[in-house]
Amino acid sequence: MGAKFTLSPNPILTTNYRLQVVGLPDIPFVTVGGVESEIPKVEIPDKTQASSGRTNPGEFEVAVPAHEFAAVAAMDLWFQEGQDPIIPSYKKTGNLTNDSGNNISVFNTTLIGVWVSKKGTPDLAMGEDGDMSVITYTLCYDDIL
Helix, strand or coil: CCCCCCCCCCCCCEEEEEEECCCCCCCCCCCCCCCCCCCCCCCCCCCCCECCCCCCCEEEEEEEECHHHHHHHHHHHHHHCCCCCCCCCCEEEEEEEEEEECCCCEEEEEEEEEEEEEEECCCCCCCCCCCCEEEEEEECCCCEC
């Protein structure tokens, strides 16, 4: 039988988040994918593993409501900055914050070198009740602090 425990009364909800990107207006991201930080391992001659000493870059997906025209336009402009001719400021800094139920910041993640690598149109289907259409963007980052 497993051990019993009690959770504290103020859980961190997945709905209490903010992703702010420096140089962009406030974007109402309706989803933000998980952001991972990984240190690659290296094999050493004695058949053990060690840290490579540096984190890998990563990527995650965000979604913006298609009817938020100003936000979609800002994201599209940012996406264009990374295309030829590349604008030197296409990589930006992002700040992802998750708050507890009483609006106390629980974790704050700074994303370095964030840029848009992909844009996706909404999934469309006839005969459905109609979910909110969202535009998806894949954001790449160089590092996490």
